[in-house]
Amino acid sequence: EFPEQGTPKGGVVSPLLANIALDGIEDIHPSVRYADDMVIFLKPKDNAEKVLNKIKTFLAERGMEISEEKTRLTKTTDGFNFLGWYFRVQYDGRFKSYPAKENLKNFLKKVKTIINSSNYGAEVKAKKLAPIVRGWRNYHKWCCMEDSPNNLYFPMKAAERKFRKQKTINRYKSKKLLGKAFPKVPWKENGHTMVKGTKSPYNGDLVYWSKRNSKLYNNATSTALNKQNHSCGYCGLKFINEERVHLHHIDGNHDNWKENNLMAVHQSCHQYIHGGKSFAKRRLWP
Numbered sequence: 001e002f003p004e005q006g007t008p009k010g011g012v013v014s015p016l017l018a019n020i021a022l023d024g025i026e027d028i029h030p031s032v033r034y035a036d037d038m039v040i041f042l043k044p045k046d047n048a049e050k051v052l053n054k055i056k057t058f059l060a061e062r063g064m065e066i067s068e069e070k071t072r073l074t075k076t077t078d079g080f081n082f083l084g085w086y087f088r089v090q091y092d093g094r095f096k097s098y099p100a101k102e103n104l105k106n107f108l109k110k111v112k113t114i115i116n117s118s119n120y121g122a123e124v125k126a127k128k129l130a131p132i133v134r135g136w137r138n139y140h141k142w143c144c145m146e147d148s149p150n151n152l153y154f155p156m157k158a159a160e161r162k163f164r165k166q167k168t169i170n171r172y173k174s175k176k177l178l179g180k181a182f183p184k185v186p187w188k189e190n191g192h193t194m195v196k197g198t199k200s201p202y203n204g205d206l207v208y209w210s211k212r213n214s215k216l217y218n219n220a221t222s223t224a225l226n227k228q229n230h231s232c233g234y235c236g237l238k239f240i241n242e243e244r245v246h247l248h249h250i251d252g253n254h255d256n257w258k259e260n261n262l263m264a265v266h267q268s269c270h271q272y273i274h275g276g277k278s279f280a281k282r283r284l285w286p
Helices: 014-020 048-060 101-116 123-139 155-164 171-181 206-214 219-227 266-275
Strands: 030-034 037-040 078-082 085-089 096-099 245-249 260-268
Touching: 030 123, 096 101, 101 123, 101 155, 123 155, 123 206, 155 171, 219 245, 219 260, 245 266, 260 266
Parallel strands: none
Antiparallel strands: 030 037, 078 085, 085 096, 245 260
């Protein structure tokens, strides 16, 4: 059922329309915006009410208004949530970021459901947990992840206990499954590299964007990207923002993680490969 006004919540076109409608709002005052979520930075001398009124005027001209219930004024030392992260400036001036409590709570709920499920054996649980854990850790890899809730110590111990209850799982196999279920992802607090102000995905500098996007990946994917000079191993084109990098197992064995069996490819190329098309003829790197 579609609403009479606006777009459906979660609709793929919503962020695009938000960017079109809100283009220029960032010129009103220093801020950061992602689609329709926005954080405005105020200094002590700034008049918060005046800035807010300017934004209200900007929105009113476009038939929109601020969500009062989602808008609040807070000190950076008190912290605030934005896009699943919790940001706070400590009293010593250091900037800290963590996964937001609600984000962590929802994630742990998914993990707990799989761990406690009686419908799956240990191997299936590990297989189901791996992409969820890897995705969450990748999203938050620029946060501080050293605290026990964020390093997932407790869910890992819970999973290990569940694995060990299965008669066919010994201590050695339990540890191995735990490594698969909770894949490690290196993190570095505030390690994100800002985009150069003069760069745009549409200015034709594919080398810059390809190398930059390659830095978003780590471990085996990063190794494959460097080996392939940041180009797709199937079509030979550079990687740009629009499409994720997939890691293809050349021999089809997803347990074979040897370097010469892994190839970084576009998501669409990966789908094409597994669609039954000839792969050997198109492989572009030795």
